[in-house]
Amino acid sequence: DQQVKQNSPSLSVQEGRISILNCDYTNSMFDYFLWYKKYPAEGPTFLISISSIKDKNEDGRFTVFLNKSAKHLSLHIVPSQPGDSAVYFCAASNYNQGGKLIFGQGTELSVKP
C-alpha cells in the first residue's frame, strides 16, 4: 500500500506561468514533508520542506502548502523557468521513525519556453 502518492506522472507548463505539483498521503502520523528535484543522470536534490505545525513554507519561487485535514500537499513554482524541468518527488516522514523517508512516484515537469 503506497502511503505517498503523486497521481500526475507528468505536467507541462508554459514558461512564466505557475506550476502546481500535488501529493497525497495516507498516514496521519507523518509530521514532516519534503520536495526533491531530480535531473536525469543525477541524484535527487533537496528543494523545500514543511513541518506539520505549518501550512505554508516559502523559499524564493517555491512554496509548499500543507492541508493536513485533506492529507494533501502541493508545490507551487512561480514563475516557472525552463531550468525547472525535472522530476519532482514528494516525501514524508515521521519523527518516531527516525527520519525514514517515504517517497511518491514522482511527477515529471516540463516547462516550455
Next chain:
Amino acid sequence: ETGVTQTPRHLVMGMTNKKSLKCEQHLGHNAMYWYKQSAKKPLELMFVYNFKEQTENNSVPSRFSPECPNSSHLFLHLHTLQPEDSALYLCASSQSGGVVTYEQYFGPGTRLTVT
C-alpha cells in the same frame, strides 16, 4: 570532492558476478542510506546506517549485502543478482541525533544492469 559521491556510475554485470557499489559522503553526516529506484516506481529504501550501525533492513534479499566501515563510507556488495535487480541505486546521507533533521543528500547514483 564535495557532497555525496558514488562509484561506479554505470555497472553491467552477469548473474554470477560479484561486484560492489561504493558511496562516500563529505558532509560530516552520521547516517547513510541505500535506495533503489526502478523505472516508474518510487524510491525504495533498502538499508539505513546510523553511526555505522545498521538500523533498517527493508526486507532486502540477501544477495544485497551492505557494509559501513565508518560514517563516511558505505558499500553495497552484490552477488548472484537477477535481471529484475537492474535499477538506479542511490546513496544518501543525513545528520541525525538529538535534533532530528530529515533532509537527506543524495549521490548521483549507480545505474546497474544485470544481464
